[in-house]
Amino acid sequence: MKTTVIGTGLIGSQLAAELTARGHDVTTASLSSGVDLLTGAGLDRALAGAETVVNATNSPTFDEQSIAFFRTTVGNLLTAGERAGVRHQVALSIVGVDLVPELDYYRAKSLQEELLRGGPTPYSIVRATQFFEFMEPTMSWTSDDSAVRLPATPIQPIASADVVAALADVATGAPLDGILDVAGPDRFTLDEIGRLTLAARGDRRPVLVDDRAGLFAAVPGDVLTPGPGARLATTRYRDWLAAAN
Template identity: 70%
Template sequence: MKITVIGGTGLIGSQLVSRLREAGHEVTPSSLSTGVDLLTGTGLDQALEGADTVVNVTNSPTFDEASPDFFRTTMGHLLTAGERAGVRHQVILSIVGVDQVPQLDYYRAKTLQEDLLRNGPAAYSIVRATQFFEFMDAVMSWTADDRTVRLPSTRIQPISTVDVVDALADIATDAPLNGTLDVAGPDVFALDELGRLTLSTRQDHRTVFTDEQAGMFAAVDGDVLIAGPDARLAPTHYKDWLSTPRQPA
């Protein structure tokens, strides 16, 4: 199968390209560094030539009110170019519960991206993932100083990017869902407790304070970021991942 990965040099995309190639597929990684600009459409026709499936794992450069325009423009270019190229299956990576948090600009933007795909010309699949293990440092950094980290008690169900890539690879090489698949980690945590676990394991002596107004996830109500009963649960536990040495990026 010939597959184009848009955003194929990023955190998820680079792993997905490797995973698909190991499985014997012909894969084209596409990004700004390879001459493909989704905002202008430059290079898309060449990148999609002969592709059976396109997997779009690009991300908006900002999480603010500019993000809806990014996804509106880039999805328009990708769907139009895909139709010209005869692409049979369009796949995007989204977020569990994304349509339940309209107070966040970025989540509204991702919901728009999903809607554009559903109403587009091609068969499609939407893979919604929970928050990545690898983003925990960034989440803590938003409200941290040298001695403290402030986090809300928002419940999340984090997942390793390796497990997200496995799900994307399976969906990309199968028949289109024309629907949505949730993928999530095996364990649910309160975000403040996850911060304490992370710092303790690393022997980082900063104190985590529970602050329901701290950071982006303070805007999330209830359990909307928790996967539903039909979700695909990944095998990797956060505690095991956190304790496993990894090579620097």
């Protein structure tokens, strides 16, 4: 089966390798290969012969401009996919994305899902929780030399490799015409995972609970954790940290 993976970042590059290892014919598409989702340039060539398309792209910004980005790029991808006879459109999204309208980027991703559901092609949406790999960048937003400030937001993070495995399974199966949540096995608060991360690298700065700090300060309750029926991965954050340090 031929699959086109749109995007060659953290997820897209791993997904292309995983699908290839499973014996599938994979084409990758990104700006570096001459495919521009904003203009549609190169899409017809990238989708030629593809049965499935996996959209693992990201907006270059996380502000209000991301809404226009997804409106344009998803529209171009669905139109080109229909021309090419694509039979399954898969998108990577975020657990709880439709429950945090205060965040521009989450509203943009919700729009992406809405456009996919209303499009001409059977679809699958894989919503993942926060990636292990993004924990340190998240902490850096609210850190200084003396302390790290984080809200006590509940999260259930997942290794990117486990997200890739779930995406590969969905992409090679029948369209869900719905949503699959994927998450890691353990639930933490964001300040707790901050302490674990600092301890693993020998950083003695304290983590202070500040419910106004950072991007996730706007997130209410436990909306970033998966609901019933989620696919839970087996990689644990503590084990991943130990292997990475």
